[in-house]
Amino acid sequence: MSRADLLVDLIKAGTRGDRGTFVRLVESMAAEERAKNHALLADRLIQGLNLNGNGRKPLGLAVPDEKALDLLHEIVPRRALDSLVLPPVVRMACDELVEEHHRADLLRTYNLEPRHRVLLAGPPGNGKTTLAEALADALMVPLFVVRYESVIGSFLGETSQRLRRVFEHIASRRCVLFFDEFDTLGKERGDTHETGEIKRVVSTLLMQIDALPSHAVTVVASNHPELLDRAVWRRFQLRLELPPPTRSMLEEWFRRFQDRVGEPLGWSPRALAMRLKGLSFAEAEQFGEDVLRRHVLALPDSNLKRIVETRLEAWQQRFTVRPDEPTRMTERIQDS
Structure with missing residues (x-):
């Protein structure tokens, strides 16, 4: 979307009180500025979302902070899609996803957003993590890998709170956010062996995934997709299987x-x-x-x-x- 169209849509959203669209547009502007290495301006835009006329923060949005980096591992992608041997249907889906993001401006003139939620399933060792890196390379954005050892806490509510910090940090960045072994967090909530805390974590996770803007691509990988909560599946526009190589x-x-x-x-x-x-x-x-x-x-x-x-x-x-x-x-x- 051109800067002029973005500003016009921003004014329209503010005039009609459409808070969700207003936040998404500001996050898009911040992501564009961050991609240009204008980090200070990007942070000021996000800070502006959090303040009302009295300089207070009533809206519950957090400014991306350095502490969130403790929960993520940033990787500069070095694997290209062309270097991978993929099933034809998987390669076609990845090419389509990349095209949608490179031509997002055209899609948005028709009120469409590029797909940005991808679920990769299959046995270990068959390229799920490598494919996430290759997608980041094709999209020309950094790859952020969630560090479970830092995210998962031992106290009630701690994991959900840290997950919120991860998504708030990612929301204003053009990037790929990668969850490996996603069944660790996205377990079926109907499992009688799981605690109420796990069920709250899954609910928080699904809401945060829904709220993430399309310029941040979420890729999750699972060796055991049968363990995932049923609500997880419908969140992902692309569900790709990476089987063992023929x-x-x-x-x-x-x-x-x-x-x-x-x-x-x-x-x-x-x-x-x-x-x-x-x-x-x-x-x-x-x-x-x-x-x-x-x-x-x-x-x-x-x-x-x-x-x-x-x-x-x-x-x-x-x-x-x-x-x-x-x-x-x-x-x-x-x-x-």
């Missing part, structure tokens, strides 16, 4: 890995995908790093084909400890 996806991963190395591995990507079928993307990354370490240490006389062969032998002797599949990797590979 053989063809692993083959594509090894093809890209070979391109990064800059020379033939001595084994075709197809052969490696067949030998290592059943690996997650995280395990494939570990295997690649293992090969690279041995390659660098063997320079200038490195034999990549032999290194890959010995790494395959070593990896086939590894144990894979998983609750649902406590078996040796050798057995997994031989059975496949």
